[in-house]
Amino acid sequence: MAIKEGLRPGGRSARVQESVHSAVRQLLQEQERASVTVPQIAARAGVTPSTIYRRWGDLAALLADVALARMRPDSEPANTGSLRGDLQAWAEQYLDEMSSEPGRNMMRDVQSSQTPGYCVTILGGQLQVILDRYQASGQALPSVDRLINLLAAPTVFRILFGAAPMRVEELYELIEIALQP
Amino acid sequence: MAIKEGLRPGGRSARVQESVHSAVRQLLQEQERASVTVPQIAARAGVTPSTIYRRWGDLAALLADVALARMRPDSEPANTGSLRGDLQAWAEQYLDEMSSEPGRNMMRDVQSSQTPGYCVTILGGQLQVILDRYQASGQALPSVDRLINLLAAPTVFRILFGAAPMRVEELYELIEIALQP
Structure with missing residues (x-):
């Protein structure tokens, strides 16, 4: 264009x-x-x-584009030295961001946009950065899809539809499930 | 009132x-x-x-109420004789319903309503009916929350935000994860 x-x-x-x-x-x-x-x-x-x-x-697509540009992280996910630690840090930050007013607005705008999948692409990119740090470690790594299904999806689902927000302990339990071989 | x-x-x-x-x-x-x-x-x-x-x-709350009334199942979840089979039947039907036009409209209306948690209450009730069938079986049963996090959440997240819909094989893999002790 x-x-x-x-x-x-x-x-x-x-x-x-x-x-x-x-x-x-x-x-x-x-x-x-x-x-x-x-x-x-x-x-x-x-x-x-x-x-x-x-x-x-249309306006919805523009608002979604602006919201996504804002969500696109300036920096890499925190590097704590372990896969578990990196996932815990990432998941807690994701929960905070999505629960915030800008995060909720973004989820609404993205749903009205023509390319909601773009959001998952950004998310997957962040998780891939974390996984890449441990490729040489010899440990079995979960796939990006598994992490999206088991961490991002429940976090967002609970914000959009749940009676109570996800607790950090629940998020940690989900990380343990995701890390099981 | x-x-x-x-x-x-x-x-x-x-x-x-x-x-x-x-x-x-x-x-x-x-x-x-x-x-x-x-x-x-x-x-x-x-x-x-x-x-x-x-x-x-308001109108959003009314539309959500109508949509939820329509989703509220007339009949119990299918009884296949095993927990795994019941969850597979339920999850496939849930994926079909939520992917449909009425399902997508319902998710939109529920998000605009004042009581989005009501949706998860109905969902949890259906899953509890399934679990209750196997309480006396002696097998370790997953909690309703675990089933919502691992089955309902990824299904809905992928519909709302994913580039491609959930495949039935992925859903079955998630059921295996949910059934692990």
Whole structure:
């Protein structure tokens, strides 16, 4: 899409993305989420609404993209020196982030977006970084899918549908199950 | 609430519930979900909008209540003669139901409702029925929470956020994990 837009597609495309994301972040701080509109975002970002529709499809997809960009971690998962310790640190942080207001909003936006699977791709990437640290250790490693099914899924399910949030002890029990050969 | 409304609260309350639920089901068949309104439902059900607001709070809560009533199973989970077989039958049916259009709508409505935990209560009740069949068998039984974390949560997480749906073989592997002591 960006290629249609100019001679230096990467440059212009990246600038549009940054100014639109920044406009969304500002507007979400200033007003109720439900009242933010595409024309408003376009005006703040200095682009036309059709630029936004062409690039993101709709408001839900744009909000999801902004939320995912925010969730994409700046740094690698904590390295504690053991697989169990790394998973405990990662799972506790994931529980905290998803339980927070921005985390809940992100889950809502991602569900309304056209590419909800992108979220699991980011998640899987983080878990793969942890597993890669222990590839040479000789211990049997769980698969990324197993970790997503046994750690991420129950954490999110309980936030979205549970009567009570997941306790850290429960999360640790799930890590022990995931580590069983 | 029903007590305020008449001399035979159970009778009137049950009739209001049935006519409102029935109006919602009809309207959802006739028109787009996003265009259904509380005044429309009230007109079809022969009640005032304030009756609906008083009883359900808002449209999202009402839609969730209707969806949950529909999901609440008419019959007990299949009895195959073994815990493993019962869980396999239940999990496959749960995967089918949640992947369907009504299932996805229900998950969306329940998330917007004030009492999302109600959904897990129904789920837990179904799983408890299965476990109760094997209480006297002497085998070690998983807890309901374990089954929700290891079976229901990954199924739903993959539907909401995954790039590909859960395969039945994966579901069976998760059942084996849940059955490990």
